[in-house]
Amino acid sequence: MKKPRVIVxxxxxxxxxxxxxxxxxxxxxxxxxxxxxxxxxxLLYQVATAGLSAPEIAQPLRAILGQQxxxxxxxxxxxxxxxxxxxxxxxxxxxxxxxxxxxxxAVTGYFGHHEWAxxxxxxxxxxxxxRIRRKLLLAFERAENSSDPAEIARLTTIAVVGGGxxxxxxxxxxxxxxxxxxPGGFRRIDPASARIYLVEAAPGILNTFSTDLAHYARERLExxxxxxxxxxxxxxxxxxxxxxxxxxxxxxxxxWAAGVEANPVARALGIELARGGRIPVGTDLALAGxxxxxxxxxxxxxxxxxxxxxxxxAPAAMQMAKHVATIIKNELKAGTRCxxxxxAYWDKGNMATIGRSAAVAEAGGLEMRGFVxxxxxxxxxxxxxxxxxxxxxxxxxxxxxxITYRRGARIITGxxxxxxxxxxx
Amino acid sequence: MKKPRVIVxxxxxxxxxxxxxxxxxxxxxxxxxxxxxxxxxxLLYQVATAGLSAPEIAQPLRAILGQQxxxxxxxxxxxxxxxxxxxxxxxxxxxxxxxxxxxxxAVTGYFGHHEWAxxxxxxxxxxxxxRIRRKLLLAFERAENSSDPAEIARLTTIAVVGGGxxxxxxxxxxxxxxxxxxPGGFRRIDPASARIYLVEAAPGILNTFSTDLAHYARERLExxxxxxxxxxxxxxxxxxxxxxxxxxxxxxxxxWAAGVEANPVARALGIELARGGRIPVGTDLALAGxxxxxxxxxxxxxxxxxxxxxxxxAPAAMQMAKHVATIIKNELKAGTRCxxxxxAYWDKGNMATIGRSAAVAEAGGLEMRGFVxxxxxxxxxxxxxxxxxxxxxxxxxxxxxxITYRRGARIITGxxxxxxxxxxx
Numbered sequence: 001m002k003k004p005r006v007i008v009x010x011x012x013x014x015x016x017x018x019x020x021x022x023x024x025x026x027x028x029x030x031x032x033x034x035x036x037x038x039x040x041x042x043l044l045y046q047v048a049t050a051g052l053s054a055p056e057i058a059q060p061l062r063a064i065l066g067q068q069x070x071x072x073x074x075x076x077x078x079x080x081x082x083x084x085x086x087x088x089x090x091x092x093x094x095x096x097x098x099x100x101x102x103x104x105x106a107v108t109g110y111f112g113h114h115e116w117a118x119x120x121x122x123x124x125x126x127x128x129x130x131r132i133r134r135k136l137l138l139a140f141e142r143a144e145n146s147s148d149p150a151e152i153a154r155l156t157t158i159a160v161v162g163g164g165x166x167x168x169x170x171x172x173x174x175x176x177x178x179x180x181x182x183p184g185g186f187r188r189i190d191p192a193s194a195r196i197y198l199v200e201a202a203p204g205i206l207n208t209f210s211t212d213l214a215h216y217a218r219e220r221l222e223x224x225x226x227x228x229x230x231x232x233x234x235x236x237x238x239x240x241x242x243x244x245x246x247x248x249x250x251x252x253x254x255x256w257a258a259g260v261e262a263n264p265v266a267r268a269l270g271i272e273l274a275r276g277g278r279i280p281v282g283t284d285l286a287l288a289g290x291x292x293x294x295x296x297x298x299x300x301x302x303x304x305x306x307x308x309x310x311x312x313x314a315p316a317a318m319q320m321a322k323h324v325a326t327i328i329k330n331e332l333k334a335g336t337r338c339x340x341x342x343x344a345y346w347d348k349g350n351m352a353t354i355g356r357s358a359a360v361a362e363a364g365g366l367e368m369r370g371f372v373x374x375x376x377x378x379x380x381x382x383x384x385x386x387x388x389x390x391x392x393x394x395x396x397x398x399x400x401x402x403i404t405y406r407r408g409a410r411i412i413t414g415x416x417x418x419x420x421x422x423x424x425x
Numbered sequence: 426m427k428k429p430r431v432i433v434x435x436x437x438x439x440x441x442x443x444x445x446x447x448x449x450x451x452x453x454x455x456x457x458x459x460x461x462x463x464x465x466x467x468l469l470y471q472v473a474t475a476g477l478s479a480p481e482i483a484q485p486l487r488a489i490l491g492q493q494x495x496x497x498x499x500x501x502x503x504x505x506x507x508x509x510x511x512x513x514x515x516x517x518x519x520x521x522x523x524x525x526x527x528x529x530x531a532v533t534g535y536f537g538h539h540e541w542a543x544x545x546x547x548x549x550x551x552x553x554x555x556r557i558r559r560k561l562l563l564a565f566e567r568a569e570n571s572s573d574p575a576e577i578a579r580l581t582t583i584a585v586v587g588g589g590x591x592x593x594x595x596x597x598x599x600x601x602x603x604x605x606x607x608p609g610g611f612r613r614i615d616p617a618s619a620r621i622y623l624v625e626a627a628p629g630i631l632n633t634f635s636t637d638l639a640h641y642a643r644e645r646l647e648x649x650x651x652x653x654x655x656x657x658x659x660x661x662x663x664x665x666x667x668x669x670x671x672x673x674x675x676x677x678x679x680x681w682a683a684g685v686e687a688n689p690v691a692r693a694l695g696i697e698l699a700r701g702g703r704i705p706v707g708t709d710l711a712l713a714g715x716x717x718x719x720x721x722x723x724x725x726x727x728x729x730x731x732x733x734x735x736x737x738x739a740p741a742a743m744q745m746a747k748h749v750a751t752i753i754k755n756e757l758k759a760g761t762r763c764x765x766x767x768x769a770y771w772d773k774g775n776m777a778t779i780g781r782s783a784a785v786a787e788a789g790g791l792e793m794r795g796f797v798x799x800x801x802x803x804x805x806x807x808x809x810x811x812x813x814x815x816x817x818x819x820x821x822x823x824x825x826x827x828i829t830y831r832r833g834a835r836i837i838t839g840x841x842x843x844x845x846x847x848x849x850x
Binding site for chain 1: 480815825836838
């Protein structure tokens with residue numbers, strides 16, 4: 001008898017957890033990813049702000065899954081999905097499936113203003129992170145080369161759009177970069193006098209946290225020299241120019257952490273999509289009318305059995321992966337479709353780092369802030385990071401940064417987008 | 426009295442050593458570099474073959490020299506040098522000098538065939554290294570996606586041109602990557618069956634070493650599965666195609682380690698240059714007729730007081746830097762030009778790693794090979810690496826690789842040169 005074929009699209013938290021959960025099943029798994037690596041997205045902002053190097057938060061999929069004999073990894077890009085013929089069409093492959101699990105995640109979303117992407121990059125891939133690192137570091141180099149005060153002011157202004165955990169982490173890390181890491185080496189400018197803005201359209205930052213914690217985070221950020229502008233939506237983004245309802249900020253570096261939308265591959269399904277281009281799934285995480293096709297993680301729009309809209313976070317993706325794996329295993333055992341349990345999301349809590357020795361966390365009604373929350377954040381992120389080498393490397397970088405106030409990856413690499421443009425002038 | 430202005434072009438081994446040697450002098454030093462970092466070039470091949478990540482072998486110039494008060498660093502690109510008016514013209518600056526030290530190093534040289542650069546990249550910068558890493562790793566991914574035997578054979582063939590230390594190190598590291606690191610994760614191809622060629626025009630490899638050591642290196646390489654082709658010059662390099670006098674090799678990855686030439690900025694001097702575009706200097710390391718202008722390191726063509734042509738290696742650049750620093754300090758003390766001692770190069774020896782537990786080294790008539798030479802190589806490179814963090818990080822990577830046969834930077838990043846091309850097909 002031919003073994004059932006399971007295709008998993010995407011090697012992120014969801015896809016990886018699914019592959020591992022099915023490691024003992026008598027099936028043929030094919031994991032398709034555009035990249036050759038699993039990326040630990042929660043630490044991406046530290047690559048963007050020169051704290052970590054790119055390979056430290058990534059692990060080759062073949063190295064993670066190479067020993068799993070019922071699985072092969074292919075590096076390819078999905079072009080379309082034929083739900084009726086049960087085929088995935090990628091650039092170099094056409095793959096038949098019995099089960100399909102779509103775990104392609106999210107991309108940066110600009111609320112329909114895709115033209116803003118050029119001026120306000122988001123942070124979803126290693127290439128995004130190294131591009132932002134280059135942009136950030138080059139801005140200070142250009143400022144040092146300039147003699148025009150207005151230009152220097154613009155070059156040393158950083159605006160982060162979006163007051164969720166990612167925006168808070170980016171703003172905090174940028175403030176520490178400018179105030180603690182860069183000073184010393186410059187002669188004409190003082191990087192410590194850089195202006196860092198955190199802009200949020202809602203009345204406050206960190207909306208998913210309690211008002212107490214959100215208030216604490218705001219105070220800490222302001223103490224670190226971040227100007228928090230909340231309740232003011234973005235009207236327009238141009239080159240070095242952020243236009244808000246009530247003011248305009250001249251900032252060379254504008255970083256976008258204001259929203260994500262589903263990976264556009266979702267459109268290839270030809271079905272009606274939910275908000276943010278997400279794939280609507282039932283409580284069994286399958287598409288209506290296609291019991292063999294599941295969507296998990298950030299690309300899925302799911303209301304669980306308790307009526308909770310499942311958030312786009314790593315623990316949710318991993319829980320969804322396990323749920324789908326159980327459904328597939330049950331059906332393999334039964335040899336036919338069987339009744340499916342409904343998915344119940346278990347909210348393990350939220351955390352966000354603000355900066356050195358300061359974080360906020362809440363879990364099960366318990367709230368933490370400050371140094372203890374920061375230690376908890378460090379510990380959990382080290383544990384979740386894939387690969388012993390990465391754990392050791394990241395741990396050493398953190399200890400080094402904590403002691404020396406230096407950052408290990410303050411290196412400008414890559415050709416700047418504007419060609420061979422000179423630094424400054 | 427106005428302080429004498431010393432301009433140093435290039436923050437490599439020579440430029441950095443010069444800046445440090447003048448740290449207590451009453452002068453104004455300006456260090457100009459196109460990059461924001463000092464690069465430890467001897468380990469660049471390990472970044473290219475996924476063993477190390479880019480920031481681990483680089484250190485920001487501002488972090489290294491930030492505390493030196495008589496110095497400022499500017500990140501800029503030199504456009505021309507006016508020897509008569511004593512000015513350096515960069516993109517964003519015009520700088521006057523009393524002393525100028527040109528330490529801009531070398532670039533990959535193709536013996537006039539610059540069109541080969543596209544198909545056979547050389548290894549001189551971090552961007553070169555990450556580009557080669559991407560090319561190497563993508564070739565195996567594409568082979569896994571292919572079903573055409575001839576294409577698979579081409580994709581899994583690597584040809585390294587140039588049998589000097591860099592070529593030997595590259596070929597050895599590629600062989601280990603294919604035979605030890607990659608297998609396990611692939612299902613359709615066997616990376617261990619990859620073909621690795623080391624091509625050298627001269628009759629033997631490692632010409633600067635004794636025939637004994639060169640012979641040992643060749644044997645070790647062949648044992649590791651490298652086909653050493655010597656005495657055969659390259660006729661032509663095309664896309665995936667290396668044409669030798671007596672054969673043609675279909676290789677997706679062709680790496681060029683066959684030669685370097687002086688940084689083309691040397692041409693901006695408007696003087697007659699020596700072989701390889703190098704700047705001819707006297708035994709005082711100054712340009713004829715321009716006693717305030719020095720050239721050191723790979724960009725200089727210098728025959729020392731003993732008649733030895735100074736080789737393009739890091740220790741030579743550092744010795745030249747110290748020599749020039751002494752001349753400048755003497756003249757500062759005297760307040761005028763004074764007689765200059767002639768430079769004498771002290772050959773500290775040669776070493777090259779072949780692979781795991783195997784290297785060759787010679788110093789002062791003493792020869793070493795095998796495990797002892799390899800340990801010596803590791804130790805010396807760790808000591809010479811700039812920055813404690815980098816030393817610790819590289820040490821851990823090496824221990825990790827030695828124990829696990831894995832490599833920590835097996836990550837494909839960056840947009841491939843051919844746009845969004847799919848892997849394979």
